[in-house]
Amino acid sequence: MHPILTEVTLFGVTRPIGGYGAAVTLGLLVTAIVLGRAAHRARLDVGATIATIGYATMAGFAGAFLLFAVVEALRTGDPLAVRDHGGLVFYGAVPTSLLAVWLAARSFALPWLRILDLGVPGLALGHALGRIGCFLGGCCFGAPWDGPWAALATHPLAASAHPSVPRHPVQLYESLGLLAIAAFFTFRRPRIVGDGGRALGYLAAYAVLRLGIEQLRDDAVRGLFAGLSTSTLIALASLAVALFFGHRVRAARRARSAA
Amino acid sequence: MGIGSITLGALSLLCALGGVVLSMVPFLGAMLAFLSPVLALMGIILGGVALSRARAEGNSEGLAITGLVTSIVAFVPSLLVALTCGLCSSCWTGLVLNPPDAGPPGAIFPDAGLTPYPYPSSVPASSPPAVPPPGTWAPGAPPPAAPPPPAAPAAGLPASPEPNSVPSPAPAPAPGGLPPPPLPPGPNVRPAP
Numbered sequence: 498m499h500p501i502l503t504e505v506t507l508f509g510v511t512r513p514i515g516g517y518g519a520a521v522t523l524g525l526l527v528t529a530i531v532l533g534r535a536a537h538r539a540r541l542d543v544g545a546t547i548a549t550i551g552y553a554t555m556a557g558f559a560g561a562f563l564l565f566a567v568v569e570a571l572r573t574g575d576p577l578a579v580r581d582h583g584g585l586v587f588y589g590a591v592p593t594s595l596l597a598v599w600l601a602a603r604s605f606a607l608p609w610l611r612i613l614d615l616g617v618p619g620l621a622l623g624h625a626l627g628r629i630g631c632f633l634g635g636c637c638f639g640a641p642w643d644g645p646w647a648a649l650a651t652h653p654l655a656a657s658a659h660p661s662v663p664r665h666p667v668q669l670y671e672s673l674g675l676l677a678i679a680a681f682f683t684f685r686r687p688r689i690v691g692d693g694g695r696a697l698g699y700l701a702a703y704a705v706l707r708l709g710i711e712q713l714r715d716d717a718v719r720g721l722f723a724g725l726s727t728s729t730l731i732a733l734a735s736l737a738v739a740l741f742f743g744h745r746v747r748a749a750r751r752a753r754s755a756a
Numbered sequence: 757m758g759i760g761s762i763t764l765g766a767l768s769l770l771c772a773l774g775g776v777v778l779s780m781v782p783f784l785g786a787m788l789a790f791l792s793p794v795l796a797l798m799g800i801i802l803g804g805v806a807l808s809r810a811r812a813e814g815n816s817e818g819l820a821i822t823g824l825v826t827s828i829v830a831f832v833p834s835l836l837v838a839l840t841c842g843l844c845s846s847c848w849t850g851l852v853l854n855p856p857d858a859g860p861p862g863a864i865f866p867d868a869g870l871t872p873y874p875y876p877s878s879v880p881a882s883s884p885p886a887v888p889p890p891g892t893w894a895p896g897a898p899p900p901a902a903p904p905p906p907a908a909p910a911a912g913l914p915a916s917p918e919p920n921s922v923p924s925p926a927p928a929p930a931p932g933g934l935p936p937p938p939l940p941p942g943p944n945v946r947p948a949p
Contacts, residue, residue: 510777518839522832544807547824551801555794583843605808 498635500654520630524623525554531619532612539615545605549598549612556597557590564589568727584636587624588731591700611691617699621679624703625672632668639665640715656716665713674706694746701739704732757806761823764799768792768830772837779841782849789842792834799827 501513529550536546562579564586569578595613602609631637632648635655639648647663657664681702682695711729722730775789803824810817 505776507773507776512776512779512841514836515840515843518836521839522835525835526832542808542811544804544809544811544820546804548801548804548808551797551804555797558793583846605805 498648498650498652498655498657499633500635500652502633516633517630517636520633521627524626524630526623527626528616528619528623529554531622532616535615535619536612539611541607541611541615542605545601545607546612549601549605549607552597552601553594557594558585560593561585561587561590563593564727571722586728587627588728588735591735608691610693610696613693613696614691617695618679618683621675621682621699621703625675625679628668628672628675632666632672636716637668637714638716639667639670639713664715667710667713670713671706671710674710675703678702678706692746692749694743694750697739697743697746700735701743704736704739707732708736757802757809758819758823761799761803761806761820762826764795764802765823765826765828765830768796768799768827768834771795772830772834775834775837775841775845779845780848782845782852785845786842786849789838789845793831793838796827796831796834799823800831803827 499516502516502519503514504511505514506512529547532550533543533546537543562583562585565584566579568586569584570576572578598612599609601607602612628637635650635652635657638650638657641662642665643663644665646666648657648666648669649661649663650658651661652658678699682699707728711726711732714726769792771788771792775785775792778788779785803820803826806820807817807824809815810820
């Protein structure tokens with residue numbers, strides 16, 4: 498764990514640079530670069546695609562923080578519980594980013610489902626890097642475990658070091674799973690790109706991965722409702738949505754090929 | 757739009773700088789740190805739109821690309837500042853708003869683990885984590901033992917001085933009590949082979 502990667506000194510003031518922030522920044526850059534290259538290859542308007550990425554990033558951060566604030570308010574009973582600590586929930590970014598991509602693509606006359614399909618490998622890769630940031634920062638940690646590859650956080654700033662016991666490195670499990678998803682969508686050439694099939698596939702694959710990971714996580718900040726964490730409930734809902742719309746996409750493909 | 761993008765990128769850099777330097781100022785530090793990536797993203801959006809329009813209308817793309825590059829270059833440090841100094845500054849603002857009661861150091865972490873440690877552990881949940889020296893703990897082995905608690909005061913000596921008593925600089929050891937531990941060797945003392 499490296500909650501603090503390094504320190505910078507500006508005008509005599511020394512401040513730390515966090516491992517989480519560095520990894521999330523790198524993940525966002527990788528996502529944007531991969532999507533920008535894919536849009537350039539697909540002969541889409543690169544400028545409009547970059548602007549769409551900007552809208553999606555802004556909306557994604559807002560949604561991720563909003564869901565964190567709602568979960569914290571429900572968990573603690575204090576509506577302003579996030580005033581003295583921050584956090585992000587990935588699943589909060591999904592609906593707001595989708596809405597932003599849809600609105601921006603409409604305004605720039607871009608095919609929004611095609612943008613989503615092209616962005617899947619970069620999104621999975623950037624998300625994997627972000628999870629490495631979680632491991633560095635010591636958040637989103639796993640249940641206590643005494644196995645051979647258990648991770649022991651000792652840095653006082655890492656939440657997983659309270660108490661400092663060996664735990665499942667669930668952040669690395671999730672990162673590896675996301676890398677596998679990214680590799681699958683990168684190297685498997687789809688017959689059809691642009692009808693949202695790849696984006697739905699990513700949504701379903703990540704929901705399955707997250708459902709497994711949630712069984713090994715232990716941080717209380719996720720919030721528990723009826724014995725299930727917030728992300729478990731959202732993963733179940735997103736899996737249902739992905740299966741429903743995936744069935745419709747498949748039916749539309751069959752109808753097109755029959756015609 | 758290209759000029760707007762350049763301006764927003766430069767403003768974002770200035771806000772990031774302010775967020776770093778003023779992160780210990782409540783409200784202002786957090787506001788600057790979180791405003792910085794928002795400005796950079798607005799610059800990226802403006803730069804993208806300017807690039808798109810320049811290509812569609814056949815105009816020069818130089819200004820748009822300059823704005824885009826400025827904003828993207830500003831976005832990297834501004835997000836780093838927001839996710840490091842901004843979070844720290846918001847914690848600081850929260851502490852200023854609600855001074856916490858004296859508690860264990862672990863109480864500042866709202867996401868401490870749900871499950872109590874199922875294995876024999878000597879690290880209490882409310883104490884700061886014990887840092888084992890490198891190489892003393894291997895995966896699969898039980899967690900390292902905590903340092904022994906401080907020795908109880910010897911019989912006959914009060915645990916704390918009386919309120920109106922004159923404290924003595926070095927209390928004499930009680931008969932039968934343990935001698936004080938030896939001082940560590942100085943920098944010029946070489947250990948015996």
